[in-house]
Amino acid sequence: MASTLHSFASAADLAGSLADKVADTLSAAIAARGTASIAVSGGSTPKAFFQVLSTRDIAWDKVTITLVDERFVPADNARSNHLLVDANLLQNKAKAAHFLPLYQDVASVEEAASLATEKTKAISSPFDTVILGMGGDGHTASFFPGGSNLAKALDASTPRGIITMEAEGAGEPRLTFTFSSLEDAALLVLHIEGEGKKDVLAKAEGSGDEAEMPIRAVLRRATSPVEIYWAP
Numbered sequence: 001m002a003s004t005l006h007s008f009a010s011a012a013d014l015a016g017s018l019a020d021k022v023a024d025t026l027s028a029a030i031a032a033r034g035t036a037s038i039a040v041s042g043g044s045t046p047k048a049f050f051q052v053l054s055t056r057d058i059a060w061d062k063v064t065i066t067l068v069d070e071r072f073v074p075a076d077n078a079r080s081n082h083l084l085v086d087a088n089l090l091q092n093k094a095k096a097a098h099f100l101p102l103y104q105d106v107a108s109v110e111e112a113a114s115l116a117t118e119k120t121k122a123i124s125s126p127f128d129t130v131i132l133g134m135g136g137d138g139h140t141a142s143f144f145p146g147g148s149n150l151a152k153a154l155d156a157s158t159p160r161g162i163i164t165m166e167a168e169g170a171g172e173p174r175l176t177f178t179f180s181s182l183e184d185a186a187l188l189v190l191h192i193e194g195e196g197k198k199d200v201l202a203k204a205e206g207s208g209d210e211a212e213m214p215i216r217a218v219l220r221r222a223t224s225p226v227e228i229y230w231a232p
């Protein structure tokens with residue numbers, strides 16, 4: 001499916017425009033079905049966007065927010081994506097939203113993945129909105145180059161749900177929604193910032209193996225159009 005690049009003069013402009021687009025998408029879903037869902041990324045990029053989105057007028061009590069991926073760490077750990085969402089998105093008007101974490105307080109990451117898969121089945125498929133990020137190594141969600149479960153995560157026939165991922169570049173073991181869970185969102189966004197990420201995107205758009213740059217799976221095989229939001 002095709003992708004469209006939306007370029008902005010500043011990160012603040014991007015945050016405002018993306019927040020408007022997401023607000024429209026979630027509000028349309030609420031009007032049609034009574035509920036809406038959004039899966040967001042962690043990392044350093046989405047902070048400003050989360051802060052703006054949290055102020056938008058949406059019937060947040062009808063919205064379920066989850067993460068596309070998470071580290072296997074509790075929510076009070078500085079590297080937790082849940083912590084980032086708590087501090088920046090589940091604020092202001094968005095405090096009324098329902099948050100479904102991927103991390104589970106159990107003995108193993110595998111147990112956490114099956115529990116999170118069960119719990120997130122409550123969210124109707126496909127997601128109304130998915131916001132992906134991208135690392136400098138071409139990973140997205142926790143689809144890391146060299147990842148222990150990468151082939152399974154990217155296989156379109158792997159069912160919706162959460163699986164584990166371990167990789168050199170990942171730090172802690174990870175929990176990630178599979179490709180099939182994310183690729184058909186009504187609004188599928190890739191949010192990246194900086195010249196370096198633009199270069200990584202250009203490389204990913206070229207030829208080469210998906211396993212080397214897993215973002216290629218999204219750019220090449222997502223059934224929904226990929227809306228790329230970029231600012232310097």
Ligand SMILES: O=C1O[C@H](COP(=O)(O)O)[C@@H](O)[C@H](O)[C@H]1O
Pocket residue numbers: 040041042043044045046068069070081132133134135136140141142
């Ligand atoms: O590990 C992660 O990194 C990516 C990209 O993060 P950024 O700091 O370069 O913006 C992120 O999309 C993913 O959710 C996160 O777990």
